[in-house]
Ligand SMILES: Nc1ncnc2c1ncn2[C@@H]1O[C@H](COP(=O)(O)OP(=O)(O)O)[C@@H](O)[C@H]1O
């Protein structure tokens with residue numbers, strides 16, 4: 001079996017960097033073979049004014065995946081990574097993919113990034129919440145929701161740090177070994193606080209840590225969650241302590257966001273912020289920061 005081979009089921013965009021477009025290069029740089037299934041093929045991410053393209057349906061997923069199974073290729077994967085999915089039927093079909101991969105290789109790690117939206121805005125149908133909560137999360141080994149997604153799944157608002165730990169415990173109660181909330185606003189509008197909780201064999205309490213990041217720039221970037229998931233997958237594979245993986249993930253991410261932010265055109269005289277085309281993550285140009293992240297922010301252990 002290849003040690004580092006990911007089946008990545010996410011979006012493809014022709015222009016820009018979200019989904020598979022932003023997961024593939026970093027994973028390859030970090031030594032993974034990456035086999036991609038494109039859940040959608042869109043001209044660009046869904047924030048742009050015009051969004052054109054195709055969404056793969058569940059029978060098309062079944063067909064392409066059945067070919068992998070017929071050729072006995074499905075046992076080769078060390079990891080399954082899922083992110084942005086376009087339709088509820090396709091999302092449900094992923095449960096069969098997970099079960100088939102786990103049957104072929106019980107050690108396969110299912111990394112579920114339950115992409116649903118951000119800052120109170122859904123970018124998928126709202127029925128996704130129930131499907132993730134009841135069908136996908138119970139099969140997942142690692143999850144990386146943002147604050148909005150973690151709240152939707154657990155049914156609990158995150159206002160205090162205690163709320164975040166309760167939400168992470170909710171994921172553990174649903175069978176998840178490593179749960180990370182990639183960012184929360186509990187430390188105010190200028191900072192992002194990530195929460196990590198990891199179940200350890202033969203320990204009754206999870207190992208917990210937080211990591212505080214100053215917010216870079218005054219605009220939002222798209223694809224950061226997808227990039228977070230890909231980097232965290234690679235670093236949890238290489239490090240037995242997930243908080244070390246979180247530090248490395250954030251080190252690369254912050255460098256990429258800084259490299260992107262530094263090249264933004266200035267805010268126009270009328271106060272208009274740079275458009276999405278200027279905010280596409282500079283991933284290829286940040287290869288060194290992916291290969292060899294310089295950890296500037298350490299995680300803090302939480303008892
Ligand atoms: N403005 C920002 N400044 C600094 N880091 C950011 C910024 N936006 C995103 N990030 C980084 O990207 C990661 C994922 O972002 P997040 O907003 O949690 O995910 P999503 O894109 O899924 O909403 C965060 O953990 C953080 O490291």
Ligand SMILES: Cc1ncc(COP(=O)(O)O)c(C=O)c1O
Nearest residue numbers: 011045046084222223224225226
């Ligand atoms: C097609 C597509 N995939 C993935 C994403 C997820 O992006 P993020 O990583 O910022 O959550 C988006 C967000 O707009 C999208 O449009």
